[in-house]
Amino acid sequence: MILFIKLLLAHLLGDFIWQPNSWVKDKEVKKHKSIYLYFHILLHAVLAAILVGKISFIPYAVLIAVTHGIIDLIKLNFQKPNTKRTWFVMDQIAHILILIGIVLLYQGETINFLWLNNQLWVLITGILLITKPTSIFIKTIISIWTPESQNSHDDNSLATAGNYIGILERLFVFCFILTGHFEAIGFLLAAKSIFRFGDLKEAKDRKLTEYVMIGTLMSFGTAIITGLIVQTVLLQLL
Structure with a gap:
């Protein structure tokens, strides 16, 4: 293993x-x-x-x-x-x-290196998996549904901000899973929904709404599954 x-x-x-x-x-x-x-x-x-x-x-x-x-x-x-x-x-x-x-x-x-035990190997791999690799995976999978409004450049949006937001939210979810604070995941999802509500309401684009929902659910789902797998492996190594 x-x-x-x-x-x-x-x-x-x-x-x-x-x-x-x-x-x-x-x-x-x-x-x-x-x-x-x-x-x-x-x-x-x-x-x-x-x-x-x-x-x-x-x-x-x-x-x-x-x-x-x-x-x-x-x-x-x-x-x-x-x-x-x-x-x-x-x-x-x-x-x-x-x-x-x-x-x-x-x-x-x-x-094992003296400064890395088995548990840390698992933890590092899990963290790396939900950062850039997951971002690329999600972007690749949902690119077929990218709305036209997403293809145009938005001067009010920070470059690659969405990518870093996704990485941060997955890291938060990952930490919540490992620390047993599942209720915090619901809070994070609700908070993101509130912040996104204004943009989606102004856009009046059903395709954009569905696109954002798919991306969000895939992001949270990947982080939850990875967190549960890492948690299970860590318990087996104790």
């Missing part, structure tokens, strides 16, 4: 947190000719090797990186503008299956 958590953490760092948008755009244009593709592959190998923390795992880290590059190349060469969502989901499923396969292949105990 802990080996998989460490590999998942490495994947989240390499695929989302430490992969700039400029890398993604360059890979989509140049595909196998993009130097950032190979930086990306190398980053996954280094992260997997470092986080597992055992010399004997280095060949497996290289295997993870190579298969990751192959999967990415397949996605880059076959995805189209209208199939990006499908390829994104398939790409992530393939990466996770590879990690599961590596865990099954690798025999032997992993070591």
